[in-house]
Amino acid sequence: MKISDTxxxxxxxxxxxxxxxxxxxxLPFEFTTVDLETLEDAARAIRTMVVRGAPLIGAAAxxxxxxxxxxxxxxxxLDQAARVLQATRPTAVNLAWALxxxxxxxxxxxxxxxxxxxxxxxxxxxxxxxEQCRSIGVHGLxxxxxxxxxxxxxxxxxxxxxxxxxxxxxxxxxLAPIYMAxxxxxAVHVWVxxxxxxxxxxALTAFELGAHGVAHTVIADNLGGHLMQRGAVDMVIxxxxxxxxxxxxxxxxxxxxxxxxxxxxxxxxxxxxPSSSIDWSLDHxxxxxxxxxxxxxxxxxxxxxxxxxxxxxRVVPETSPALNLAFDVTxxxxxxxxxxxxxxxxxxxxxxxxxxxxxxxTP
Amino acid sequence: MKISDTxxxxxxxxxxxxxxxxxxxxLPFEFTTVDLETLEDAARAIRTMVVRGAPLIGAAAxxxxxxxxxxxxxxxxLDQAARVLQATRPTAVNLAWALxxxxxxxxxxxxxxxxxxxxxxxxxxxxxxxEQCRSIGVHGLxxxxxxxxxxxxxxxxxxxxxxxxxxxxxxxxxLAPIYMAxxxxxAVHVWVxxxxxxxxxxALTAFELGAHGVAHTVIADNLGGHLMQRGAVDMVIxxxxxxxxxxxxxxxxxxxxxxxxxxxxxxxxxxxxPSSSIDWSLDHxxxxxxxxxxxxxxxxxxxxxxxxxxxxxRVVPETSPALNLAFDVTxxxxxxxxxxxxxxxxxxxxxxxxxxxxxxxTP
Numbered sequence: 032m033k034i035s036d037t038x039x040x041x042x043x044x045x046x047x048x049x050x051x052x053x054x055x056x057x058l059p060f061e062f063t064t065v066d067l068e069t070l071e072d073a074a075r076a077i078r079t080m081v082v083r084g085a086p087l088i089g090a091a092a093x094x095x096x097x098x099x100x101x102x103x104x105x106x107x108x109l110d111q112a113a114r115v116l117q118a119t120r121p122t123a124v125n126l127a128w129a130l131x132x133x134x135x136x137x138x139x140x141x142x143x144x145x146x147x148x149x150x151x152x153x154x155x156x157x158x159x160x161x162e163q164c165r166s167i168g169v170h171g172l173x174x175x176x177x178x179x180x181x182x183x184x185x186x187x188x189x190x191x192x193x194x195x196x197x198x199x200x201x202x203x204x205x206l207a208p209i210y211m212a213x214x215x216x217x218a219v220h221v222w223v224x225x226x227x228x229x230x231x232x233x234a235l236t237a238f239e240l241g242a243h244g245v246a247h248t249v250i251a252d253n254l255g256g257h258l259m260q261r262g263a264v265d266m267v268i269x270x271x272x273x274x275x276x277x278x279x280x281x282x283x284x285x286x287x288x289x290x291x292x293x294x295x296x297x298x299x300x301x302x303x304x305p306s307s308s309i310d311w312s313l314d315h316x317x318x319x320x321x322x323x324x325x326x327x328x329x330x331x332x333x334x335x336x337x338x339x340x341x342x343x344x345r346v347v348p349e350t351s352p353a354l355n356l357a358f359d360v361t362x363x364x365x366x367x368x369x370x371x372x373x374x375x376x377x378x379x380x381x382x383x384x385x386x387x388x389x390x391x392x393t394p
Numbered sequence: 395m396k397i398s399d400t401x402x403x404x405x406x407x408x409x410x411x412x413x414x415x416x417x418x419x420x421l422p423f424e425f426t427t428v429d430l431e432t433l434e435d436a437a438r439a440i441r442t443m444v445v446r447g448a449p450l451i452g453a454a455a456x457x458x459x460x461x462x463x464x465x466x467x468x469x470x471x472l473d474q475a476a477r478v479l480q481a482t483r484p485t486a487v488n489l490a491w492a493l494x495x496x497x498x499x500x501x502x503x504x505x506x507x508x509x510x511x512x513x514x515x516x517x518x519x520x521x522x523x524x525e526q527c528r529s530i531g532v533h534g535l536x537x538x539x540x541x542x543x544x545x546x547x548x549x550x551x552x553x554x555x556x557x558x559x560x561x562x563x564x565x566x567x568x569l570a571p572i573y574m575a576x577x578x579x580x581a582v583h584v585w586v587x588x589x590x591x592x593x594x595x596x597a598l599t600a601f602e603l604g605a606h607g608v609a610h611t612v613i614a615d616n617l618g619g620h621l622m623q624r625g626a627v628d629m630v631i632x633x634x635x636x637x638x639x640x641x642x643x644x645x646x647x648x649x650x651x652x653x654x655x656x657x658x659x660x661x662x663x664x665x666x667x668p669s670s671s672i673d674w675s676l677d678h679x680x681x682x683x684x685x686x687x688x689x690x691x692x693x694x695x696x697x698x699x700x701x702x703x704x705x706x707x708r709v710v711p712e713t714s715p716a717l718n719l720a721f722d723v724t725x726x727x728x729x730x731x732x733x734x735x736x737x738x739x740x741x742x743x744x745x746x747x748x749x750x751x752x753x754x755x756t757p
Binding site for chain 1: 709
């Protein structure tokens with residue numbers, strides 16, 4: 032995607048052997064990049080959400096393992112490095128998937144070619160992600176086109192958190208169909224849930240939609256239900272950090288509430304996801320571990336002061352505790368359909384099997 | 395209620411003829427009071443949410459009209475003053491109700507005794523509110539006691555926004571049963587929705603529960619659904635800014651989403667309200683005007699910096715618009731029961747009529 036007419040991916044290798052990423056913790060107020068030189072740099076970038084979003088976390092972990100291999104490509108060191116990376120974000124299934132891919136590439140490579148093999152595989156993961164997101168966009172575009180109808184009525188689409196290109200390597204998952212609809216001349220307007228506690232909607236989704244010229248309005252997470260009751264929402268599209276083999280969708284906390292409201296108001300609710308986020312070993316969303324993050328993300332808010340400084344303010348009394356669980360599970364029964372890189376399918380075992388007959392659920 | 399062992403109401407007349415209120419826009423970081431001297435002071439205090447909460451808005455409007463009468467008790471001036479006050483917060487029905495009571499008291503008073511009559515009536519409105527909230531607490535306590543069972547199991551109660559004593563003159567509506575349960579030795583823990591965009595939960599509910607010693611945890615508004623799925627919520631109690639004759643509940647935006655999640659997880663959902671918040675003329679919640687407030691409440695957040703200053707930070711890109719509708723409507727079908735000062739009843743015409751047979755719906 033473009034920012035000020037320059038095409039960017041969210042992560043890419045530099046000629047100097049490091050890995051460059053957009054520092055998303057500074058957005059929307061500062062657009063800067065950070066160079067990752069070591070495993071520790073990569074792990075910190077994931078943990079502190081310099082990079083975030085399930086597909087981008089996978090890509091960053093892949094490069095993190097490649098960076099670890101550069102300093103020591105022994106199996107022992109790589110085992111340890113994979114554990115460090117896996118521990119950064121326990122809910123995202125792409126992370127484990129990307130690490131497995133790099134490990135397999137390393138195992139297949141000749142000694143002396145391991146580092147190069149790891150970097151090539153990380154680049155391949157990134158290229159595949161871009162292609163997957165593009166395909167998700169193409170399939171999702173057909174849904175939007177059908178909803179807009181032959182008269183091309185203006186559509187209001189609600190999204191939660193950031194499943195845009197900033198969450199991926201390019202295009203995004205939930206936002207890819209929206210960008211393609213916009214580019215195809217369909218009038219779309221996006222209700223952007225601010226997505227407390229980290230405000231990824233307010234900070235990132237609003238930023239990237241604005242940069243691309245897509246009409247949008249930021250709302251408190253609380254408002255979506257009322258807008259649906261009023262008939263001001265035509266569809267909901269969200270991403271997925273982990274999808275079970277039965278179609279349960281684990282996504283940013285609050286997604287479930289929007290799915291309930293969509294059902295109550297007969298509004299279609301879609302989850303857009305690459306198949307790398309499907310956990311074929313899980314049948315029930317309740318078995319997905321839910322990441323607990325720092326209570327400070329609830330008690331404090333970071334933004335820009337009128338004077339232009341980035342400042343963090345406390346909004347909760349000093350003596351009040353807070354709890355910060357980052358995800359929730361939307362049961363498949365609330366999901367109209369899943370939009371994947373291979374097409375659109377019902378959120379069910381049978382639906383997913385119809386698109387991925389090559390995948391077998393592991394018991 | 396007490397703060398640092400001193401008993402407070404949220405509003406009271408001073409010996410000097412002004413009206414003193416707690417400045418809730420400075421909480422939870424500064425506990426200060428403000429003196430209202432004129433109609434304009436009162437209107438500004440309501441508009442800028444120095445005072446907020448349906449019952450307290452009614453009390454403040456009543457005193458505001460009394461202050462207006464002190465400068466000019468002519469019918470023309472009072473008509474105008476009532477219009478100014480009514481326009482401050484269009485959704486709260488107590489406001490119109492309180493203004494009607496003061497107008498009636500003024501009309502019945504002899505010339506020369508009008509100002510005194512208005513202040514006496516405002517004080518009576520405050521005393522009646524305290525007694526109503528106490529009664530709501532007594533009735534709600536029985537529900538909590540039954541849920542805790544003979545073994546007195548620990549209860550997790552979720553609440554949205556602030557319907558505590560800060561929203562009223564004393565006790566609160568939704569929180570009155572919780573204070574009474576706590577005082578009766580029942581182990582209660584409250585999940586406090588932070589309540590974006592103005593954070594009344596994080597700032598006010600957390601403050602007053604903490605001041606009273608009630609165990610509580612602040613959460614993002616997004617988390618309540620997941621906690622209900624996990625079995626970590628035993629009941630929900632919210633307030634109501636306006637209740638229709640059919641039992642639809644108009645309360646702070648986001649309430650509807652929690653009611654949907656409560657139904658989906660078979661958790662009882664109660665609205666606690668004084669009968670002054672019932673709009674007997676309305677059958678359908680969709681006919682309630684929903685207040686639109688400044689987009690800045692969404693785009694900016696106010697809190698305390700590490701250095702101790704109160705600072706406002708922007709969290710949304712400069713170029714992104716925001717929409718800020720302050721309320722939503724929870725249909726009666728999602729409400730387990732209404733807790734009123736006369737007792738507990740189904741959220742329905744028949745339920746409300748059983749408690750208020752003296753009230754007739756006006757067409």
